[in-house]
Every structure is written in structure tokens, then in C-alpha cells.
Amino acid sequence: xxxxxxxxxxxxxxxxxxxxxxxxxxxxxxxxxxxxxxxxxxxxxxxxxxxxxxxxxxxxxxxxxxxxxxxxxxxxxxxxxxxxxxxxxxxxxxxxxxxxxxxxxxxxxxxxxxxxxxxxxxxxxxxxxxxxxxxxxxxxxxxxxxxxxxxxxxxxxxxxxxxxxxxxxxxxxxxxxxxxxxxxxxxxxxxxxxxxxxxxxxxxxxxxxxxxxxxxxxxxxxxxxxxxxxxxxxxxxxxxxxxxxxxxxxxxxxxxxxxxxxxx
Numbered sequence: 001x002x003x004x005x006x007x008x009x010x011x012x013x014x015x016x017x018x019x020x021x022x023x024x025x026x027x028x029x030x031x032x033x034x035x036x037x038x039x040x041x042x043x044x045x046x047x048x049x050x051x052x053x054x055x056x057x058x059x060x061x062x063x064x065x066x067x068x069x070x071x072x073x074x075x076x077x078x079x080x081x082x083x084x085x086x087x088x089x090x091x092x093x094x095x096x097x098x099x100x101x102x103x104x105x106x107x108x109x110x111x112x113x114x115x116x117x118x119x120x121x122x123x124x125x126x127x128x129x130x131x132x133x134x135x136x137x138x139x140x141x142x143x144x145x146x147x148x149x150x151x152x153x154x155x156x157x158x159x160x161x162x163x164x165x166x167x168x169x170x171x172x173x174x175x176x177x178x179x180x181x182x183x184x185x186x187x188x189x190x191x192x193x194x195x196x197x198x199x200x201x202x203x204x205x206x207x208x209x210x211x212x213x214x215x216x217x218x219x220x221x222x223x224x225x226x227x228x229x230x231x232x233x234x235x236x237x238x239x240x241x242x243x244x245x246x247x248x249x250x251x252x253x254x255x256x257x258x259x260x261x262x263x264x
Contacts, residue, residue, distance in 0.1 A: 001028060002040050002221040006228025009044040009195075010188065010236060012116060012167030012248050013255075017105035020161055021259065024102055032214055035206045038199050039218040043225030045195050048188050051233045055189075069141040076140075076148035080169075080186075081193045083152040088159050088198065100161055106259025108162025113252030116167055120244050123174050140186045147176035151186065155194070162256070165194065170245065180240040188233065 004022045008015040023033055049056065062070030088095070154172025158165035166187055173183025 001026070001036065002043065002224030003228050005037070005040040005044055005221075006047070006225040006230075007232055009041070009225075009229055010048070010166050010191065010232050012112075012164050012170055012245060013252055014105070014109065014112070014162045014164035014167070015041075015044075017109060017162035017164070020100060020105050021102055032209075032217070034202070035209050035214075036218060036221055038202045038206065040221040040225040041195055041199050043222040044229040045192065045199065046222075047226050047229035048191055048233060051230060052188060052192075056192075072145075073141050073143070076143050076145060076186075077190055077193060079145055079148040080152035080155065080190050081197075083149075084155040084159060084194065085197060087156050089201075091159070095159055101263075102259055103263040104160070105162035106256045106263060108160050109252040109256030109259065111256075112157075112163050112167050113249045113256060116171060116245055116252070117249035119171050119174050120246050120249065124244070139182055140189065143178070143182075143186065147173070147178065150176040151183075151190070155190070165191070167248075167252075180244070181237070184236060184240045 001019065001022060004018050005015055008018045019037055022028070028036075059070055059073065063074060151169050151172035154168045154175070155165060157163045157168040169187040169190055170180075170183045173186055174180065176183075178186070
């Protein structure tokens with residue numbers, strides 16, 4: 001389960017969806033499943049914090065110097081965080097009660113895969129008609145609040161298991177006019193407050209379910225997730241610099257169709 005979380009948290013294929021499928025196939029104990037997932041998600045969060053540690057320290061230093069670009073980036077992260085946070089807070093119980101199933105995951109994988117493929121096709125056509133100097137994007141420090149808002153609205157889709165937070169924040173970034181590298185980097189940065197807040201909230205809700213006997217299992221999951229997520233982050237940033245997301249789109253569609261046929 002730690003490997004699955006580390007592999008899928010930052011790839012645009014849905015970690016929650018894959019954890020639901022993996023838990024179902026492995027017969028993972030229901031008693032600790034939801035609490036265990038909090039800890040392996042924390043492993044992925046620690047990985048992205050460590051990987052971007054220099055960038056985060058530089059951002060903090062620039063904010064303390066009142067650098068307008070740094071302050072704008074922080075504000076944009078807050079803007080992108082708010083929509084999914086509000087919807088998730090108010091509809092958390094309904095989402096878990098009605099949407100956390102393998103069939104929902106299968107349908108969501110297909111829908112998200114089709115959306116990703118269409119956005120990639122549209123993005124490629126746009127790049128052919130836009131002068132190269134206009135395509136260049138100076139990075140997350142140059143984003144506008146409108147772009148951040150669009151990414152935030154797109155992130156709401158990730159509340160449905162199988163949709164993928166990474167996929168929809170990247171889709172939102174591409175639609176907003178960011179290049180793949182910037183959209184992916186902003187997705188990683190946005191993961192810190194989004195996943196961090198969700199994990200802390202879920203942990204507080206699950207404190208009474210924690211038992212000392214579960215600590216070794218939770219610890220193994222957290223460490224494995226941390227190590228695998230570090231490798232995935234490095235891979236994905238290198239991948240998007242040279243490739244598009246169509247392979248991930250096809251993966252989602254194929255796996256989603258198989259899940260629908262199995263769980264219908």
C-alpha cells in the first residue's frame with residue numbers, strides 16, 4: 001500500500017482510486033484502512049517537502065523581504081487551495097459514503113483520462129498557432145490569480161475517487177495557459193497545503209482509532225511511501241520537460257474500462 005501511494009500520489013492517475021483498488025484486492029483490514037492511508041499520505045507529503053526544500057526556503061526568504069512575486073505565489077497557492085477545501089469540508093461524509101467504491105474509481109479513471117487526452121490535443125494545437133516567445137512561461141512566480149483560481153476549481157474534481165488531484169491541477173494549469181513544467185511544479189507545491197490540511201483533519205478525526213500495536217505497520221507504510229514518492233517526483237519533473245501526458249491518459253482509460261467490467 002505504501003508503494004501504491006508513493007507511485008500514484010503525484011502521477012496523474014489517482015492515488016485514492018488505486019488505494020481503494022489495492023485495498024480491495026489485498027483484503028486490507030477495514031479497521032485500520034482509513035487511518036493507515038493518512039500515514040502513507042504523510043509520507044508522500046514529507047517527500048515533496050524534502051524535494052522542494054530549497055525552493056520553499058527561498059520562497060520564505062523572498063516573502064520576508066516582501067518580494068511582490070513571492071507574495072503573489074503564496075496568495076495564488078491560497079486561492080488554489082480554498083475551493084476544494086471548502087467543498088471537501090462540507091461534503092466529506094457524503095463523498096466517502098457514496099463515492100468510495102471500485103466502480104466509481106473505474107468510471108472516474110476513464111472520464112479523467114479522456115479529459116487529459118483532450119486537453120493535451122488542444123494544448124498541442126495552441127502551441128502550433130502561438131509564437132514561441134509567447135509560449136514561454138517564467139514559472140510559478142509569474143502566475144496570475146485567475147490562473148490559480150482555475151486550478152483551484154479544477155482541483156474540486158479530485159474529491160471524487162479516481163479523478164486524481166495531480167491530474168486535475170495539471171489539467172487546470174494547462175487550460176489556464178501554463179506550460180507542463182510550471183503546471184506540474186505548481187501542482188507539487190499545491191499538494192503541500194492541500195494534502196497537509198486533509199491529513200491533519202482526517203488524523204484528528206481518527207485519533208480514537210489509533211492503537212500502539214498498529215505503529216510498526218503505519219511506520220513501514222509511511223517510510224515506503226516517502227521513498228517511492230521521492231523517486232516519482234524526480235521522474236515526473238524530468239518526464240514533463242520532454243513529453244506530454246497522453247500515456248497517462250491511455251493508462252487511465254484502459255485501467256478504468258477494466259475496472260468497470262470487473263465491478264459493474
